[in-house]
Amino acid sequence: MRKLASFALPFGVGIFLSAYLLPRTVQLAGAALCALIWVVCLRRWRRQRVDKRLRPVLYTAGLAIALLWSWGYDMRTVYPAEQLAGTEETFVFQAADWPETGTYSVSVEARLLNPDGPDLGVLLYFYPGDEKIPDIKPGDTLTCTVQLKLADTVGGEENGYYYSKGIFLTANAAAIPEVTPAENVPLKYWPALWRRAMGEHIAELFSVETAGLALALTTGDKSGLTGGFYTALKRCGLAHVVAVSGMHMSMVVMLAAMLVRRRRRKMMAIVSIPLVLAFMALTGFAPSVVRAGVMQILLLLGPALSREGDTVTSLSFALLLLLLQNPYAAMSVGLQLSFLSVAGILTITGRLNEKFFHRFPLKKGKTKPRRLYNRAVRFLVGCVTMSIGAIAFTTPFTVYYFGTVSLISPLANLLTLWAVTVLFLLCLPAAALGGVLPVVGKVLAALAEPVSWLFHRIVYGLSSLPFASVSLETGRYILFWLLFVYAVIGACILFRKEKPKPIVPVCCCAITLTAALLFNALSLRGDGLAVTVLDVGQGQSILLATQSSTALVDCGGSGWEDPGDIAADYVQAMGKSTLDLLILTHYHSDHACGVPELMERLDVAALAVPDVEPDSTLRAEILALAEEKGTEVIFIEEDTTVELDSASLTLYAPLGTGGGNEEGLSVLATQGDFDALITGDMNAAVERRLVKYGNLPDIELLVAGHHGSASSTSAELLEAVMPEYAVISVGYNTYGHPAPETLDRLEQAGCTVWRTDLRGTITIRATD
Numbered sequence: 001m002r003k004l005a006s007f008a009l010p011f012g013v014g015i016f017l018s019a020y021l022l023p024r025t026v027q028l029a030g031a032a033l034c035a036l037i038w039v040v041c042l043r044r045w046r047r048q049r050v051d052k053r054l055r056p057v058l059y060t061a062g063l064a065i066a067l068l069w070s071w072g073y074d075m076r077t078v079y080p081a082e083q084l085a086g087t088e089e090t091f092v093f094q095a096a097d098w099p100e101t102g103t104y105s106v107s108v109e110a111r112l113l114n115p116d117g118p119d120l121g122v123l124l125y126f127y128p129g130d131e132k133i134p135d136i137k138p139g140d141t142l143t144c145t146v147q148l149k150l151a152d153t154v155g156g157e158e159n160g161y162y163y164s165k166g167i168f169l170t171a172n173a174a175a176i177p178e179v180t181p182a183e184n185v186p187l188k189y190w191p192a193l194w195r196r197a198m199g200e201h202i203a204e205l206f207s208v209e210t211a212g213l214a215l216a217l218t219t220g221d222k223s224g225l226t227g228g229f230y231t232a233l234k235r236c237g238l239a240h241v242v243a244v245s246g247m248h249m250s251m252v253v254m255l256a257a258m259l260v261r262r263r264r265r266k267m268m269a270i271v272s273i274p275l276v277l278a279f280m281a282l283t284g285f286a287p288s289v290v291r292a293g294v295m296q297i298l299l300l301l302g303p304a305l306s307r308e309g310d311t312v313t314s315l316s317f318a319l320l321l322l323l324l325q326n327p328y329a330a331m332s333v334g335l336q337l338s339f340l341s342v343a344g345i346l347t348i349t350g351r352l353n354e355k356f357f358h359r360f361p362l363k364k365g366k367t368k369p370r371r372l373y374n375r376a377v378r379f380l381v382g383c384v385t386m387s388i389g390a391i392a393f394t395t396p397f398t399v400y401y402f403g404t405v406s407l408i409s410p411l412a413n414l415l416t417l418w419a420v421t422v423l424f425l426l427c428l429p430a431a432a433l434g435g436v437l438p439v440v441g442k443v444l445a446a447l448a449e450p451v452s453w454l455f456h457r458i459v460y461g462l463s464s465l466p467f468a469s470v471s472l473e474t475g476r477y478i479l480f481w482l483l484f485v486y487a488v489i490g491a492c493i494l495f496r497k498e499k500p501k502p503i504v505p506v507c508c509c510a511i512t513l514t515a516a517l518l519f520n521a522l523s524l525r526g527d528g529l530a531v532t533v534l535d536v537g538q539g540q541s542i543l544l545a546t547q548s549s550t551a552l553v554d555c556g557g558s559g560w561e562d563p564g565d566i567a568a569d570y571v572q573a574m575g576k577s578t579l580d581l582l583i584l585t586h587y588h589s590d591h592a593c594g595v596p597e598l599m600e601r602l603d604v605a606a607l608a609v610p611d612v613e614p615d616s617t618l619r620a621e622i623l624a625l626a627e628e629k630g631t632e633v634i635f636i637e638e639d640t641t642v643e644l645d646s647a648s649l650t651l652y653a654p655l656g657t658g659g660g661n662e663e664g665l666s667v668l669a670t671q672g673d674f675d676a677l678i679t680g681d682m683n684a685a686v687e688r689r690l691v692k693y694g695n696l697p698d699i700e701l702l703v704a705g706h707h708g709s710a711s712s713t714s715a716e717l718l719e720a721v722m723p724e725y726a727v728i729s730v731g732y733n734t735y736g737h738p739a740p741e742t743l744d745r746l747e748q749a750g751c752t753v754w755r756t757d758l759r760g761t762i763t764i765r766a767t768d
Contacts (some may be wrong), residue, residue: 014066160331237409537731564597585680708738
């Protein structure tokens with residue numbers, strides 16, 4: 001009996017219950033109740049010591065200790081953080097990683113050196129402005145006055161992301177912190193120094209495109225991935241190749257196997273285990289890496305000690321170690337997906353391989369060509385079956401967390417996993433040896449470059465296909481199809497036959513997928529003009545679609561997903577790969593930051609923009625990209641009308657001065673008696689000019705200006721156009737959008753108001 005698994009798995013269940021459901025007081029009561037049940041079970045087992053009666057003892061012990069451990073961890077970390085939250089005073093921090101520079105701020109993961117309690121994980125923000133950013137390295141001491149807040153929200157919503165990383169507070173510094181360099185960097189921060197050194201070696205050895213991929217493969221740092229490549233990986237279902245996990249750990253062991261004969265089990269363990277531990281440290285002991293590392297170590301120790309390996313026990317022990325270190329790691333999406341993928345592989349992959357080779361056996365042969373052929377077939381079949389096993393349990397969670405389904409994932413894995421293996425085996429030694437043996441590093445890097453080029457081209461090509469990945473935001477038919485697929489799988493398991501015929505269920509799933517995509521596309525197209533205000537967070541992106549044409553007004557936002565991807569997903573879900581017209585009201589990032597990604601994924605026929613903000617770097621980037629892609633650029637200097645099938649768009653030239661908001665375009669979309677007005681970020685003064693010179697009709701729909709700011713959507717505009725409906729494109733922000741006075745004005749004007757932060761993507765049709 002797997003005694004360790006019988007304890008570790010209930011322990012994991014108890015931790016998950018504590019993290020997601022049970023408040024602190026209930027955890028202690030639950031631990032006491034489980035302890036009482038454990039005493040009863042223990043007495044029964046002592047009377048008759050058999051495995052059957054030992055299991056309840058282990059189950060209840062695991063649950064009781066888990067609940068007690070969660071409560072104790074909470075009291076040692078979260079409770080002190082709650083006491084400090086809201087305070088503003090001078091604190092001393094110790095940098096735990098290298099600083100990351102954002103658009104306006106610099107963030108540093110640090111430890112708050114609390115003289116009155118335990119040290120706590122903190123994410124420290126400071127705002128350098130035009131001042132020089134100080135040199136900060138792990139181990140340095142930072143002193144500054146900060147305002148502390150609990151790190152229990154992300155984007156204004158409760159989220160356990162930071163807690164799962166051991167960060168319990170955010171600290172906003174009033175000024176740039178005073179830095180005291182560490183004389184001796186503590187041992188626990190050495191891996192961060194190694195990662196920086198690896199990154200520097202990689203940057204020297206590889207091209208820019210390959211360097212970003214090499215850094216992600218070897219350390220899990222995705223900051224160097226160029227352009228929209230990470231998005232392309234996600235669309236292809238290949239994001240796991242740059243999220244260091246079991247596949248990478250097995251390749252580390254493969255490197256060790258190249259140095260040692262596999263038959264020498266003890267020597268294999270002696271060489272491999274230090275490499276595995278070093279790789280775990282290099283990647284910062286990420287949950288998925290720890291899980292894979294612990295499993296590999298146990299699998300290596302088993303044969304070396306003449307013990308039988310057990311993957312379930314290894315998996316449960318890895319989970320136990322992770323949750324002991326931080327119970328809130330249970331809330332890590334990466335950890336959940338990592339364990340579920342391994343569970344799927346263990347449950348499904350082996351059986352699929354067995355059934356395939358039973359039905360299509362390989363011919364045995366001693367000749368080298370025959371052996372190479374058999375190995376190639378096994379590798380290709382293994383790639384497919386492993387992909388199926390990995391996504392079998394993770395797909396429902398991927399849909400829940402990210403709202404997308406990669407339909408091309410099995411094919412993408414089949415075509416690229418060989419390249420990932422080759423790249424890893426070349427890039428890791430190249431980066432590790434580059435500083436000591438530069439010639440060897442350069443040779444390995446040169447061998448990796450063509451493989452990287454091919455890998456990039458395959459990923460970009462597959463991700464550009466219209467239905468490579470489908471977002472649930474664009475329709476629910478795919479969700480129904482997924483439910484149907486899992487129902488078919490369940491039926492096959494329940495009513496399995498001795499000689500199953502998989503062709504029937506496979507064809508049923510393929511036919512229903514085609515129907516789901518078709519119905520989805522038809523539902524998005526519809527009849528007449530459709531105005532879709534996409535949920536892009538704090539920003540704006542509005543799709544205007546008719547039966548055969550599309551136009552997009554703005555493409556910017558602050559959400560987790562790139563607004564260019566959100567817009568491209570919606571257009572491609574309609575079965576289209578071309579955007580007829582892209583209109584930018586102005587060049588601020590909350591209206592235009594997604595344009596580069598949009599133009600990478602879609603062919604944009606024409607771009608209409610105001611000839612303002614000449615010094616804007618985003619404007620320069622967009623215009624350069626338009627020239628590169630062959631997109632026609634139209635500068636709107638006077639009012640212009642554009643036909644969109646039976647609808648028409650009136651683009652009003654800039655009417656104000658003084659800044660991007662006031663110098664922006666506004667758009668009136670018309671079909672029959674339906675009119676929709678989009679005013680960008682213009683203020684009330686410019687709105688009055690639009691009313692005076694724009695000859696505006698009574699409208700049915702108004703997209704509220706400047707995300708519901710108090711300075712826009714004026715009473716004069718509302719009185720002039722008398723909208724029936726108003727949509728506010730808004731997300732989490734610190735500006736107070738939408739302003740209460742704006743909501744009051746819309747209510748007094750008799751408007752029905754919808755908000756993207758409350759309802760998500762909103763579509764209004766002219767035929768409704």
